[in-house]
Amino acid sequence: MRRTASFVGSMIAAAIIFSQPAAAGWRDDLKVLRVGFLAGENPSYAVTRLESFRWQLQSGLAVPVELFPARSYSALIEAEASGRIQYAILSSLAFVALDERCHCGEPIAQPVTDAGSRGFRAMIVAKEDGPIRTLADAKGARLAIGARDSLSGRIAPFAGLASEGIEPDEYFARIIETKDAKAALDTLAAGEADLAVAWSTAPDPMSRASGSGPLGNIPVDGAEPLPPLRLIWQSDLVPFGPHVVRTDLPPEARAAILQTLLSLQASAPEAYDAVEAGFSGGFVEADPLLYRRFAASLAAARLSDSLTFTDQP
Structure with missing residues (x-):
């Protein structure tokens, strides 16, 4: 009985010892998560508006989060493709353009309507x-x-x-x-x-x-x-614009971001409204197939080279 208890205790201790460095490891490697978004002509105001969203992400990841305001989707695409940011809030058209550019981004979540439409x-x-x-x-x-x-x-x-x-x-x-x-x-x-x-x-x-x-x-x-x-x-179905993370982001960071987004409307409605005021249904995990189908239809129409990256229908 003592031997069994000792073995179980050793296993628990080992799990604690090995899980802590692993958890700290990806955070040490990441250091800071930079989140890009379309800020328009008044980036200072836009950064202030998204502060509650930034804080929720930072709390969920236990990693510093910085906002990267961009004046255009083209600037956001360039920033994520080059690795200057690890996360971007894109339109569906802008994601297609990013994917054609580098295949370096993954749609992680997207907003839905009150009726649940994607x-x-x-x-x-x-x-x-x-x-x-x-x-x-x-x-x-x-x-x-x-x-x-x-x-x-x-x-x-x-x-x-x-x-x-x-x-x-x-x-x-x-x-x-x-x-x-x-x-x-x-x-x-x-x-x-x-x-x-x-x-x-x-x-x-x-x-x-x-x-x-x-x-x-x-x-x-x-x-x-x-x-x-x-x-x-x-x-x-033409999907609404996704939140996109780089494919080289640590899986633990990806999981923490997704969990934060999925619970955001219920846990911090003011933060959700700050980032997705046009969609009242909250976030769902993104379905990459929807974006691939959309990209294929654009390619069939030979429109992918002249996209203007509008976000709303």
Whole structure:
């Protein structure tokens, strides 16, 4: 009995002895975690706004955390690719560009909507009482789209169509450019187009749920109601922008970051709102497959070389 107790005691002591240096080892190697984010034209204000988020990360890792404000996604991509930062808050487009640049970043977490959606679907819609009922019927029709740099209004639908073998400029008789999906829908309603792009985060893409996209936002905006619409086509899910860590980050640090993010909304809502105010559902672990599919559709449309890195739909 004593021998057994002694053996167990020795094993416990050994576990404590060997776990402490290992835990300290990766922290000593890392020294500081540098987190990059899009700060715009007022980096001082942006750093102050994210202080509660920085503190939560630092508390979760037990490693000093420094914020790296960047004026553009291009600067963030360069900083993470070069190793100047180990963590970046990116748009989905910016992550695709980073991955093409170095394959050195891994999406670790992403925000979701209150309904749990990880992204949005781009759509093409027509008037319900019109002659267009399928994508085949839409050939030779007039399509209203968003601006050239609009993720939901042009980039995502064009990429999705290209991945299905459809070249929009050749398939449609006319492409009518508007400023965004809302304006495209207005163009359809006015009879100046036969089809319009839209987007939705709702499980039912034609839902008028408030906040789910332009179909749900129109009553809130006080605009004229749209006519009944029919869904003609929808894309695969376009994921919201991820939080990305370098692939050479120690696995223990990665695990601590993920745990901190997954619990952030519940444990420190003010810190969550500081970093992801546009998404009310909290963080979930990122699904790399969603980003790979998105990258493949961009490649099919030959759009990956001209990305503008917009973050919201």
